[in-house]
Each structure stands twice: as C-alpha cells, then as structure tokens.
Amino acid sequence: MKTSAGRERAIWAAIAILVLLYALFPVASIFATSFKQPSDLTSGKFLPTEWVTDNYEQILVGNAQGLFLSALWNSVGIALIATFIAVVLATLCAYAIARLDFPGKRLVLTTALAVSIFPVISIVTPLFNLWRSIGLYDTWPGLIIPYLSLTLPISIWTLAAFFRQIPWELEQAAQVDGATTWQAFRKAIVPLAAPGVFTTAIIAFFIAWNDFVYGISLTSTEAARPVPAALAFFTGASQFEAPTGAISAAAIIVTIPVVLLVVLFQRQIVSGLTQGAVKG
Amino acid sequence: MASITLRNLVKQYGDGFPAVNDVSIDIADGEFIILVGPSGCGKSTLLRMIVGLEDITSGDLLINGERVNEKAPRERNLAMVFQNYALYPHLTVFENIAFPLRLAKHRHSEEEIRRMVTEAARTLELTDHLERKPANLSGGQRQRVAMGRAIVRKADAFLFDEPLSNLDAKLRGQMRSEISQMQRRLGVTSVYVTHDQTEAMTLGDRVAVLKKGVLQQIASPRELYEQPVNLFVAGFIGSPSMNFLPAAVEPDRLRTPVGDIPLAADKLRAAAGRQVVLAGIRPEYFEDAALVDEAKRGHGYAFTAELTHSEWLGNEQYGYISFDPSPEIRRLLENLARDMDAEELRPQIVVTLDAASRIRGGRPAQLWVDTRRVHLFDPETGLNLTRDAEAGQALTAEAEAARKEEINLARERQRVPVQG
Numbered sequence: 251m252k253t254s255a256g257r258e259r260a261i262w263a264a265i266a267i268l269v270l271l272y273a274l275f276p277v278a279s280i281f282a283t284s285f286k287q288p289s290d291l292t293s294g295k296f297l298p299t300e301w302v303t304d305n306y307e308q309i310l311v312g313n314a315q316g317l318f319l320s321a322l323w324n325s326v327g328i329a330l331i332a333t334f335i336a337v338v339l340a341t342l343c344a345y346a347i348a349r350l351d352f353p354g355k356r357l358v359l360t361t362a363l364a365v366s367i368f369p370v371i372s373i374v375t376p377l378f379n380l381w382r383s384i385g386l387y388d389t390w391p392g393l394i395i396p397y398l399s400l401t402l403p404i405s406i407w408t409l410a411a412f413f414r415q416i417p418w419e420l421e422q423a424a425q426v427d428g429a430t431t432w433q434a435f436r437k438a439i440v441p442l443a444a445p446g447v448f449t450t451a452i453i454a455f456f457i458a459w460n461d462f463v464y465g466i467s468l469t470s471t472e473a474a475r476p477v478p479a480a481l482a483f484f485t486g487a488s489q490f491e492a493p494t495g496a497i498s499a500a501a502i503i504v505t506i507p508v509v510l511l512v513v514l515f516q517r518q519i520v521s522g523l524t525q526g527a528v529k530g
Numbered sequence: 531m532a533s534i535t536l537r538n539l540v541k542q543y544g545d546g547f548p549a550v551n552d553v554s555i556d557i558a559d560g561e562f563i564i565l566v567g568p569s570g571c572g573k574s575t576l577l578r579m580i581v582g583l584e585d586i587t588s589g590d591l592l593i594n595g596e597r598v599n600e601k602a603p604r605e606r607n608l609a610m611v612f613q614n615y616a617l618y619p620h621l622t623v624f625e626n627i628a629f630p631l632r633l634a635k636h637r638h639s640e641e642e643i644r645r646m647v648t649e650a651a652r653t654l655e656l657t658d659h660l661e662r663k664p665a666n667l668s669g670g671q672r673q674r675v676a677m678g679r680a681i682v683r684k685a686d687a688f689l690f691d692e693p694l695s696n697l698d699a700k701l702r703g704q705m706r707s708e709i710s711q712m713q714r715r716l717g718v719t720s721v722y723v724t725h726d727q728t729e730a731m732t733l734g735d736r737v738a739v740l741k742k743g744v745l746q747q748i749a750s751p752r753e754l755y756e757q758p759v760n761l762f763v764a765g766f767i768g769s770p771s772m773n774f775l776p777a778a779v780e781p782d783r784l785r786t787p788v789g790d791i792p793l794a795a796d797k798l799r800a801a802a803g804r805q806v807v808l809a810g811i812r813p814e815y816f817e818d819a820a821l822v823d824e825a826k827r828g829h830g831y832a833f834t835a836e837l838t839h840s841e842w843l844g845n846e847q848y849g850y851i852s853f854d855p856s857p858e859i860r861r862l863l864e865n866l867a868r869d870m871d872a873e874e875l876r877p878q879i880v881v882t883l884d885a886a887s888r889i890r891g892g893r894p895a896q897l898w899v900d901t902r903r904v905h906l907f908d909p910e911t912g913l914n915l916t917r918d919a920e921a922g923q924a925l926t927a928e929a930e931a932a933r934k935e936e937i938n939l940a941r942e943r944q945r946v947p948v949q950g
Contacts, residue, residue, distance in 0.1 A: 417614060417616065419612045419613075419614055419616035420616050420618060422583050422603075422612070422616070423610065423612055423616035423679075424618075424629070424633075425582075425583070425602070425603045425604055426581055426582075426583070426603045426604070426608065426609065426610045427604075427609075427629055427630035427633060427679065427683070428604040428630050428633040428634055428683075429604060429633050430602075430604065433633065437618075437629075437633075438618055441618075441620040442618075442619065442620060
C-alpha cells in the first residue's frame with residue numbers, strides 16, 4: 251500500500267515537472283534573451299554571456315520609450331475598463347439568470363455562447379470599416395467594445411454557475427430579517443460571490459490583456475495601440491539590428507501583472523467561502 | 531406578539547395546480563401551531579406565504595387584524611428559521627445574530643446591538659462561540675445561531691421550516707425541548723412546519739394536518755389522536771399507524787378478519803346502512819389477553835389470532851397479524867398508504883403487547899382488544915363515523931387552558947431571578 255502510494259506520487263511529480271518545463275521553458279528563454287546584448291543574440295547559448303539591462307533601458311527610458319510606455323498605458327487602461335464593465339454587467343445578468351425565471355433566459359445564455367465561439371478574424375474587417383465611418387477607429391472605446399464581446403460571454407457563464415451554488419435561502423433569510431431586495435443582494439450574496447467575481451475578473455482581464463487581432467487591426471497610432479500590437483512596431487537601434495532583445499524585455503514586463511494577479515488572488519479563487527452556509 | 535389569521539388562503543402555481551387550497555386557520559397570540567403532513571402537502575408553501583416569500587393567489591392573510599397580503603417580507607416583522615439554517619457564512623456568529631438589528635438602521639446604537647446580541651447568545655449558550663464563523667460550528671450550534679437571529683429582533687411571530695430535520699436523532703430530541711421551552715418563555719406566536727409527527731405531537735398547542743393542500747383537521751394533539759375526523763388523519767397521526775380492518779356491519783357486532791367483534795350499539799348505529807366499514811384500531815388498544823387488568827377486561831373483547839412474528843423493544847413489543855382483504859379494500863389501503871407517503875405494505879395488523887407477554891409468532895394466541903376506542907370509517911369518503919366532536923373539543927379546550935397556565939408559569943419564573 252505505502253510503496254504503491256509513494257510510487258504514484260513520484261509518477262505524478264514527474265508528470266508535473268514535465269508540464270512545468272514545457273510551459274515555462276519559453277518564458278525562461280525570453281527572460282534570458284531580454285538580458286542579452288544585441289551581439290549576443292545569435293550566440294546560440296541559452297544564458298547571456300554578459301547580463302545587461304540595455305533592453306529594459308531602451309524601452310523604458312531610451313528611444314523606444316514613446317512607443318512602449320504609451321502602449322503599456324493603453325493596455326492597462328483598456329483592459330481594466332473592459333474588465334470592470336464586463337464584470338458589473340455579467341454580475342447583474344448572471345444573478346438574474348440564476349435566480350429569476352423569465353422568458354428568453356435560455357436565449358441569453360445560448361447567444362452568449364454563440365458570440366464567444368464566433369471567430370474574431372471574421373468580424374474584424376467589417377468592424378474596421380464601421381469604426382472608421384463612425385469615428386471609433388483608433389480610440390479606447392473602439393477597443394473596449396469588441397473586448398466586451400470577448401469577455402462578457404465567459405463572465406456570464408462562470409458567474410451564473412457561481413450564483414447557482416449560493417443557497418437562495420440566504421437571500422430569503424435576509425429579506426425576512428428586514429432587508430430590501432437590493433440590501434439582501436449586497437449584504438448576503440455579493441460577499442459570497444466575491445471569489446467568483448474575482449475569478450471572473452481575472453479571466454476577463456487576461457482575455458483583454460492578451461488580445462492581438464483587435465489591437466493591431468483597429469488602431470493606427472499611439473492613441474490606443476495596446477502592448478501586444480506595439481511589439482510588432484519595435485525597431486532595432488539600426489536597421490541592421492533585430493529588436494529581439496527589446497521585444498523580450500517588453501514581453502517580460504507585460505507578463506509581470508499577470509503573474510502578480512494570479513499570486514495575489516489565488517487564495518480568493520481557491521477559498522470555498524460558501525462552506526458552512528448550509529449543513530456541511 | 532401577534533395573532534395571525536389565514537382566511538381561505540389559496541396558492542396556485544402557473545400550471546393551475548393548487549399547492550394550498552382554501553386553508554383557514556386562526557392562530558391566537560402566543561400559540562404554538564404545527565403544520566404537518568406528508569411531503570408535497572403544501573405545508574412549507576403555506577408557511578412561506580405567511581412570511582411573504584410566496585405570493586398569495588387568493589384569500590386574506592391578517593397579522594393582528596391587519597391585511598398583509600401585499601406587504602414585503604421585511605414589512606411583516608416575522609422571524610423565520612430555515613431548514614438549512616441559512617446562516618451568512620462570511621459573518622461571525624455575533625454578526626449573524628446582529629444582522630437583522632444592523633438592517634434596522636439608526637434604530638439601535640452599537641452599544642445596544644452588543645447588549646442584545648450578548649443577551650440572546652447567553653440564553654442560547656452561544657457566548658463562547660460569538661467570534662467563530664458558522665463553518666466551524668456543529669449542527670446544533672448552527673441551529674441555535676439561526677434561533678438567535680430570530681429571537682434578537684423581538685419579532686411578532688416565529689416561523690420554523692423543518693428546523694430539526696438536519697440534526698441527528700439525539701440532538702433533535704434535545705433541540706425540540708429547547709424550542710418548546712423557549713417558546714413558552716417568550717410567549718411568542720409560533721408556526722412550525724414538520725413532517726415528523728413526534729415533533730408535531732410534542733411541540734404543538736394545536737396541530738394542523740394537511741393533505742394535498744387541503745386542511746384536514748386542526749386540533750390539539752390529543753384530539754387528533756383520539757378523535758380524528760377521517761382516515762387520513764387517523765392513519766397519519768400515531769406510530770405505529772392505526773390499523774384499518776375491513777368490517778361487515780351486523781346488528782350487534784362487526785365481522786372482521788380477526789373474528790367477530792361485539793361493539794357498543796351507538797357506534798354500530800353510526801355505521802348503519804353501510805355494508806362494509808373500516809374499523810380503525812390503534813396498536814396499543816390491543817393486549818395479550820393473559821395480561822389484561824380484570825377491571826378493564828369487561829370493556830374489551832378477547833379473540834384468538836396467529837401472529838406471524840413479533841418484535842421485542844424492551845418497554846413493549848410489537849406483534850404482526852397478516853390478513854387477506856378483498857381487492858377493493860386492498861386498493862383502498864394502498865391508496866391511503868400512498869397519500870401518507872408510506873411504503874405500500876402487505877395488509878397486516880400491528881398490535882402492541884406488554885413487554886412481559888410470552889406470545890410468539892407462529893402459534894395461535896389469545897389477544898384482547900379495547901372495543902371502546904374503536905373508530906369506524908366510511909371506506910368511500912374516509913369520514914370518521916364515530917367521531918365524538920364534543921369530546922374532541924373538550925380535549926382541545928383542555929390543551930388551551932394548559933397552554934395559558936404554562937405561559938403564566940414561565941413568565942413568573944422568569945421574573946423571580948430578576949428580583950432575586
């Protein structure tokens with residue numbers, strides 16, 4: 251018994267290490283590349299021969315500063331606004347779907363699903379034309395709106411599943427205790443739904459943060475261009491130099507918020523706050 | 531403190547099915563009313579209509595004489611204990627109990643809230659757990675927190691929706707007596723839904739028996755037990771259930787599967803004109819003929835029957851006699867079992883015998899039945915033909931007097947330690 255359990259654990263550990271290597275090797279490679287000198291890029295070695303921060307200086311204070319910092323500002327702003335709107339709308343929508351029985355409930359859910367599986371590339375051209383004629387091209391709202399179409403469906407689905415788990419009695423108890431419908435929602439349901447809302451917000455943020463197709467098609471200047479699109483416009487110090495180092499440094503910088511978010515909110519996501527609401 | 535009046539309440543769902551059908555009950559101030567019935571009888575729906583979580587299709591609901599049909603739950607000032615307790619998992623026990631007080635903004639100062647919650651926690655023995663979260667409490671403690679939330683706000687009435695069904699048997703007995711004592715001490719009007727007839731019989735001043743949304747009978751537990759209005763109430767109240775024997779009516783006796791039972795003339799007269807009736811005899815009306823008191827023997831009738839088997843329980847024993855009814859009667863008994871949410875059983879008579887009885891299964895034995903307490907039921911309508919309404923009312927009036935006395939006693943007892 252004991253040895254077989256130990257062996258099983260060893261096998262799982264081996265698999266976990268393999269998966270981790272597979273997933274993290276590219277990140278490690280980019281991380282190493284971001285500290286290389288331009289002359290070191292083609293050396294064929296994994297680690298830089300000399301660790302330098304030239305690439306970071308170039309994008310943060312150097313000649314690529316204008317391109318990168320404005321893109322970073324666009325990315326953060328657009329992704330946060332899109333996430334915020336998606337979460338607020340999805341919370342209200344999912345709550346209605348979980349609690350109320352109204353005609354067209356299934357229609358809302360199916361439509362949301364249909365929208366989310368629609369290929370982005372097929373809408374981007376008509377959207378490009380439409381945005382140009384109504385003046386949304388190359389603006390923040392011009393990206394926030396399409397991002398909502400990506401983030402809303404998944405937010406509605408995850409939140410609806412989450413709300414269904416919260417016992418309805420809690421809300422009814424609050425109402426009997428003297429709460430209005432809104433108070434019952436805010437004081438009994440929202441605190442319990444918080445982990446679900448966090449999870450949803452993080453997923454929505456990642457989707458908006460990682461988008462490339464909309465970002466490159468619907469923007470043309472630094473006014474709205476997000477980081478993933480801006481990376482394509484990096485140039486080397488001279489036309490004979492590849493901007494690989496600068497791109498790597500930028501990639502590492504845009505990865506940092508994602509990692510931070512996961513580390514910070516991991517406990518919220520995992521903690522099962524609903525335990526104990528009903529007989530355990 | 532409040533009286534609650536239900537006047538012809540109807541609850542109809544979208545498909546037209548009446549979950550509650552024309553129920554009228556007058557609940558006096560301080561009374562403990564039990565709604566009991568098999569699952570799907572509408573008892574929980576009725577309770578939720580009173581508290582305002584279900585709309586009322588028609589009829590009037592009055593609290594203290596004022597019609598509250600259209601009022602939201604929060605405007606009715608009632609407290610409810612849910613089956614799964616519905617504690618707020620993100621709040622501590624203290625905050626859970628304080629929740630209704632905090633909602634009533636500006637009415638209570640922080641200091642006042644602290645005092646009221648501590649007071650409620652003390653009566654419920656929760657003082658040591660005030661800073662814990664519900665997830666860390668045992669079932670009985672969660673139950674008490676739910677009660678604390680109800681008693682802290684001085685509600686007009688308490689509503690309980692099967693509050694003990696999630697507890698194990700031992701704890702259930704303990705909580706039952708705690709609820710009963712608390713209700714008497716506070717003298718607060720209470721409506722309690724349960725499917726457990728032990729809870730119904732022990733807690734209720736009056737018990738309302740419901741079947742398929744229709745109120746069958748509302749009376750004190752003793753009246754329900756001794757003077758049921760129909761087959762359903764007779765069969766539902768009491769454990770083991772009342773035996774129903776098909777019986778042919780003869781001028782001076784009943785012909786039953788266990789022999790001819792001579793019966794008082796007035797009972798037989800009530801059944802006159804019917805070929806077949808159902809004789810309802812509770813298991814404890816039977817006894818081992820050898821162990822019957824001489825003084826009682828004359829009130830009953832001894833007969834010979836063969837037990838299939840018996841079960842010895844220490845304080846008493848159950849014997850089983852099987853019989854073979856006609857197909858119509860069999861169908862009737864099966865329908866009755868289905869109505870009562872029971873398994874369909876082989877037709878058999880359960881008899882309760884003294885623990886000292888030496889009667890065992892497989893051999894003919896001398897049994898005795900108390901014929902004074904036999905009820906006769908119409909097999910078609912299910913009505914009790916031999917119900918003594920006056921005797922029943924007397925029993926309920928007795929319970930009412932006992933209730934008032936208990937409340938007064940409890941109030942006096944409460945006053946004494948304050949003075950001392």
